[in-house]
Amino acid sequence: MRVLTVSGIFLVPEVASPDNEVSYGLTPTACLLASCDEVRSNLSPFLSLLLDSTFTAPFFGMHSWFLDEHSTSMFKKAHGLNFWEMAEQDDTYNQLINDVMVSDSNFLMDIILREYAGVFLCINSLIDVAGGHGGSARAIAKAFPQMKCTVLDLPHVVEEAPTSDHVSFISGDMFKYIPPADALFLKWVFHDWGDEDCVKILKNCKEAIPPREAGGKVIIVDMVVGSGPNMRM
Template sequence: MAAEAPTVEVSEEDGELLRAQADLWRHSFGYVTSMGLRCAVKLGVPTAIHHLGGVTSLPDLTTALSLPPSKMPYLRRLMRLLVSTGVFAKAESSSEEGPELFRLNPLSKILVDGDGDEHHGHTSLVLAATSSQYLEASLGLAEWFKKDFGEAPVPSPFEDVHGVPLLDERTASLDKEFDELVNDAVAAHDNLGIDMIVRECHYLFKGLESVTDCCGGDGTTARAIIDAHPHLKCNVLDLPKVIEKAPAHDIINYVAGDMFQAIPPAQAVMLKFVLHNWNDEDCVNILDQCKKATPSREEGGKVIIIDILVNPSLEPIIYESQMLFDVGMMTLTKGRHRDENDWGTLFMKAGFSEYKIVKKLGDRVVFEVYP
């Protein structure tokens, strides 16, 4: 056994310098975590652990993934990183001599494919966020800041690099498979927890006869609302390429259209994770169409908005994710994340008389906005 090295006391200044260097490594190599997560998703690690009962040893995981035995030491290093960053967790072995065990945690559980749980299917989000198209846009960020676009509307770095906007009818011309992946990722993000929102905010729909889910995708949210409130007549508005793939439904009225042009009339219009994709000017235009589609407040008219509310008082990991997502939105779209002052200003600019926060759920908020 090697002799234990003596502890060397360093000055506070030297300690700060060493911590600064370690922190710089953490930031500079932060992309390695993203790439490691992408690797685990592409290999199917979360799904393999799920099929192995939620806990597995390294040899069993290597076999389940059909990897060469020679790759086991490298897989251990990958799993060790992803455990340290909270993607997976360690499990207690039955004995001190037992094998090293890895298990799923809440994060990796939403990366399990094909078991039918409404929260799963987030592999598309990981693969989109770590795609070459997203990364190229991020690598062009400094050049984008230096460009003077004059009087023309400022494109996102994504549009500047690739020539087409993201989340647009033209995105498929860049890469059809990528466009489908992004649409799947948006749907996974937007639909996570919808049952919780409907359950916790059931009174949102009390007294309503009709609602239009604007940018409602394949109708997942609308179906959840109708299951809880069968009396409601529900419209789902989205782009033609989305509506044409929507599953048939006896009650939901699917409408192919453009929310900037017209929104199907209803007592309430719902915008779920829509406005954070757009700048303030576009949001005002969208909200103006919402006003046209709804009756007066006295007749029960309102707009229901579910979106991100930036709040520094949230737990640090959630607030940091909001900041990361905000710069991500800046890089990929015309959108942004907003604090309550931003939201209030937006509603007033759009000519609404009043709003209230109905519920705060983690980093998201539910607004009722009145004409």
């Protein structure tokens, strides 16, 4: 535990205990990984995924991956499948990913709906593209109960999704077809794909929404290279 005080996970109180034994306390970072009053949802599923052998194994082959000029990703070189293909084949790994997505949505959507609620105004229908088990869609539906919220994801994801009175689920492939809606929501989607694949997704998005003057929207939550910590939506 003392090692983790260096990385800011735990802290050692300045006031020693009566028996001079070392005690540890939680930092704000630790509260993201545990059940704390300050944080509604913890992000511990991320650790479960990052420490899973399926995820870590590719890094042990990094040397050969660097030397292979024809290789794709480290993950595919190690497993013969890409990240998402592995999830389709391995139920345990698929569950890890879905748990991560739900925990991320529970944490992040609180911030998005507090800071950028105006983005969702005047929308009657919304599809969460590649929305997993519907963590984001449920948060949006709760904040805007008049909105019809639907999740689009692959069949093996939708099959395991929990039932919901406020969110419906559709099995499908965003590379082939996205059902029509007033707005599309894509959280942590584009950074997983190359430029050509992203263009395919965006073209399908354009086909699915009304024209801009009619209120059509594509709402994207993702990382922007070089944006810096102060960039806002």
